[in-house]
Amino acid sequence: MKRQTLKLAIAVSLGLSAGAAMAADLQERARDMFSAIPQYPPVIDGNELTEAKVGLGKMLFFEPRLSASHLISCNTCHNVGMGGHDYLPVSIGHGWQKGPRNSPTVYNAVFNAAQFWDGRAADLAEQAKGPVQAGVEMSSTPERVVATLSSMPAYVDKFAEAFPGQDDPVTFDNMAIAIEAYEATLITPDADFDKFLRGDKSALDEQEQEGLALFMDKGCVACHSGVNLGGQEYYPFGLVTKPGADILPSGDKGRFEVTATASDEYVFRASPLRNIELTAPYFHSGAVWSLEEAVAVMGTAQLGTELNDDEVMSITAFLKTLTGRIPEVRYPELPPSTDETPKPESMIPQQ
Amino acid sequence: MKRQTLKLAIAVSLGLSAGAAMAADLQERARDMFSAIPQYPPVIDGNELTEAKVGLGKMLFFEPRLSASHLISCNTCHNVGMGGHDYLPVSIGHGWQKGPRNSPTVYNAVFNAAQFWDGRAADLAEQAKGPVQAGVEMSSTPERVVATLSSMPAYVDKFAEAFPGQDDPVTFDNMAIAIEAYEATLITPDADFDKFLRGDKSALDEQEQEGLALFMDKGCVACHSGVNLGGQEYYPFGLVTKPGADILPSGDKGRFEVTATASDEYVFRASPLRNIELTAPYFHSGAVWSLEEAVAVMGTAQLGTELNDDEVMSITAFLKTLTGRIPEVRYPELPPSTDETPKPESMIPQQ
Numbered sequence: 001m002k003r004q005t006l007k008l009a010i011a012v013s014l015g016l017s018a019g020a021a022m023a024a025d026l027q028e029r030a031r032d033m034f035s036a037i038p039q040y041p042p043v044i045d046g047n048e049l050t051e052a053k054v055g056l057g058k059m060l061f062f063e064p065r066l067s068a069s070h071l072i073s074c075n076t077c078h079n080v081g082m083g084g085h086d087y088l089p090v091s092i093g094h095g096w097q098k099g100p101r102n103s104p105t106v107y108n109a110v111f112n113a114a115q116f117w118d119g120r121a122a123d124l125a126e127q128a129k130g131p132v133q134a135g136v137e138m139s140s141t142p143e144r145v146v147a148t149l150s151s152m153p154a155y156v157d158k159f160a161e162a163f164p165g166q167d168d169p170v171t172f173d174n175m176a177i178a179i180e181a182y183e184a185t186l187i188t189p190d191a192d193f194d195k196f197l198r199g200d201k202s203a204l205d206e207q208e209q210e211g212l213a214l215f216m217d218k219g220c221v222a223c224h225s226g227v228n229l230g231g232q233e234y235y236p237f238g239l240v241t242k243p244g245a246d247i248l249p250s251g252d253k254g255r256f257e258v259t260a261t262a263s264d265e266y267v268f269r270a271s272p273l274r275n276i277e278l279t280a281p282y283f284h285s286g287a288v289w290s291l292e293e294a295v296a297v298m299g300t301a302q303l304g305t306e307l308n309d310d311e312v313m314s315i316t317a318f319l320k321t322l323t324g325r326i327p328e329v330r331y332p333e334l335p336p337s338t339d340e341t342p343k344p345e346s347m348i349p350q351q
Numbered sequence: 352m353k354r355q356t357l358k359l360a361i362a363v364s365l366g367l368s369a370g371a372a373m374a375a376d377l378q379e380r381a382r383d384m385f386s387a388i389p390q391y392p393p394v395i396d397g398n399e400l401t402e403a404k405v406g407l408g409k410m411l412f413f414e415p416r417l418s419a420s421h422l423i424s425c426n427t428c429h430n431v432g433m434g435g436h437d438y439l440p441v442s443i444g445h446g447w448q449k450g451p452r453n454s455p456t457v458y459n460a461v462f463n464a465a466q467f468w469d470g471r472a473a474d475l476a477e478q479a480k481g482p483v484q485a486g487v488e489m490s491s492t493p494e495r496v497v498a499t500l501s502s503m504p505a506y507v508d509k510f511a512e513a514f515p516g517q518d519d520p521v522t523f524d525n526m527a528i529a530i531e532a533y534e535a536t537l538i539t540p541d542a543d544f545d546k547f548l549r550g551d552k553s554a555l556d557e558q559e560q561e562g563l564a565l566f567m568d569k570g571c572v573a574c575h576s577g578v579n580l581g582g583q584e585y586y587p588f589g590l591v592t593k594p595g596a597d598i599l600p601s602g603d604k605g606r607f608e609v610t611a612t613a614s615d616e617y618v619f620r621a622s623p624l625r626n627i628e629l630t631a632p633y634f635h636s637g638a639v640w641s642l643e644e645a646v647a648v649m650g651t652a653q654l655g656t657e658l659n660d661d662e663v664m665s666i667t668a669f670l671k672t673l674t675g676r677i678p679e680v681r682y683p684e685l686p687p688s689t690d691e692t693p694k695p696e697s698m699i700p701q702q
Contacts, residue, residue: 062432064430064433064437065438069443070437070438070439071427071437071439071443076422079415079685080682081413081682081683081684081685082415082685082687083687086415086421086422087416087421087687087688087695088421088422088695089695092420092422092697095447096446096447096697098697277687278687280687280688289688289690289694290690326684328681329681329682330679330680330681330682331431331432331680331681331682332432333432333677334430334432334433336433336434336438336628336629336631337438337631337640339640339641343640344438344439344440346443346447346449
């Protein structure tokens with residue numbers, strides 16, 4: 001062995017050992033803060049995930065006739081082929097109206113403590129009832145939904161199968177429960193980060209591990225921890241420094257609109273960061289398209305830290321290891337409209 | 352055997368024999384006029400259906416970022432889960448504008464002689480370019496489409512795989528060719544009528560056979576024959592009696608707008624009738640929701656015949672045997688937008 005090669009071999013060997021030790025330590029610390037996305041959907045209290053219910057929920061998730069116009073389904077803004085959302089700053093809804101906030105991804109939403117940017121829905125079933133009725137989204141009513149679903153014999157049968165023993169299973173509540181059951185299956189296991197947490201140290205490369213270390217050391221983890229790296233608690237956006245009005249529009253006071261408590265002004269649920277690479281543009285305003293920029297904004301706004309370029313790149317590299325395996329979704333066959341189906345209404349109702 | 356039972360047995364036996372003979376004769380006549388949907392997609396001149404091209408075409412078919420708003424994809428109005436269309440009288444497009452005509456089903460469209468209600472596109476590739484650019488539909492431009500697709504590395508790779516050997520495969524033309532390749536796979540074999548044509552006489556019951564006989568004897572078959580029972584030739588809507596303006600609005604002169612020939616006023620391509628049970632509302636105006644009513648309108652408008660209720664019911668029963676097996680569609684994974692992706696534009700351009 002030539003001297004040059006030997007030196008190189010020793011250096012590589014030392015480097016690897018030190019790297020391996022660092023990775024083991026990092027893994028240990030990370031396991032205290034985060035957990036992997038499970039392989040199977042979680043158990044939901046009071047909503048057993050039966051095949052019939054999940055199947056019905058999937059039909060409803062893709063069902064544009066839950067909207068008054070018959071154009072907009074859950075999947076329109078929470079597109080399962082597009083990271084579970086719509087790559088828009090804010091969604092387009094009934095009458096081409098714009099929603100007030102960026103559409104959050106449906107993937108892994110079941111692991112969030114509450115739903116919506118302000119956490120105003122306790123769970124996915126409650127969440128599902130919101131957009132269906134919102135004038136700027138699907139603009140329907142519970143009565144219209146029940147009339148619509150009752151008009152199609154295939155739906156009547158599917159509700160009876162999904163909710164056995166109920167006298168009158170085609171209800172707005174059961175619609176929401178079935179959608180929740182389906183959405184609970186929309187989880188994305190096996191991200192590189194999950195492999196790392198489970199023991200495969202090589203699942204994250206050096207830069208990604210550096211990013212993970214920074215993510216914990218700089219304090220990101222204070223709000224973004226757990227299985228979804230966020231989605232659990234509420235924090236003021238602009239904890240240290242308020243971002244500009246382009247990113248944090250003054251008209252949207254976040255959780256204050258739910259609690260009417262002054263300390264909740266501009267408070268939002270910490271974003272879950274799973275599949276963040278697939279969910280641009282970022283923030284409740286959808287104002288930032290670049291993940292690097294979003295990371296830098298978080299540094300100044302929440303941590304009071306000017307992250308340098310290398311740090312931003314490393315944290316971003318780490319965040320990209322949160323992209324999991326998107327589940328296979330077979331497009332459901334929806335039953336034909338019948339003479340009894342309420343006709344599509346595309347006019348915007350007068351306020 | 353009691354006399355009563357014997358008489359019944361003889362009657363049943365005679366009836367069955369006569370019925371079987373009638374079915375055989377009907378089958379013979381039907382085979383002269385119609386053919387079954389094949390099990391596999393047809394060969395398209397100059398567009399080989401490679402796996403790479405069909406896969407890319409499927410992504411593009413589901414790709415809302417082909418529209419200026421990033422909201423509307425081919426699947427929005429030609430929904431594979433909803434009989435290949437949208438159950439709307441006319442589709443809703445860019446800026447919530449309404450299109451002028453009912454959205455035809457994408458299923459089995461590859462078997463039509465030409466595309467659109469007025470046949471203005473020779474094939475599915477030419478068709479695909481229309482809605483992408485139409486101001487009331489997706490409102491994009493070839494340049495914007497190419498910039499959009501080129502901004503996502505996964506699409507650049509997929510185009511290179513689908514169009515091997517081309518220097519610059521990400522083109523508007525190739526987008527359309529790939530979409531055509533995918534749409535050619537959207538065929539629905541194994542309808543009861545196809546089983547009947549192939550030899551299974553029991554595939555149609557008595558009423559359905561009666562409907563088929565009426566369909567041929569009354570003259571429907573003059574325009575609705577071949578594999579798609581229509582989609583081949585152009586005929587005036589209101590050949591004998593013009594329907595009311597609710598069904599045939601005077602402002603839409605059909606093929607006249609393509610040929611500028613007086614004899615083409617109110618001429619439309621005869622509708623393909625495959626899966627007609629799944630494609631309400633009916634006619635280019637989408638004005639009629641009930642299939643029975645549509646059949647009756649055709650009787651008076653095209654045949655000058657007042658079909659009685661039994662005839663309408665039988666023909667409708669026959670038409671429902673044209674519902675085939677909807678193909679399994681796995682929802683494609685679409686790549687994330689990047690910093691270079693042209694931003695969504697939801698404003699309606701000034702004329």
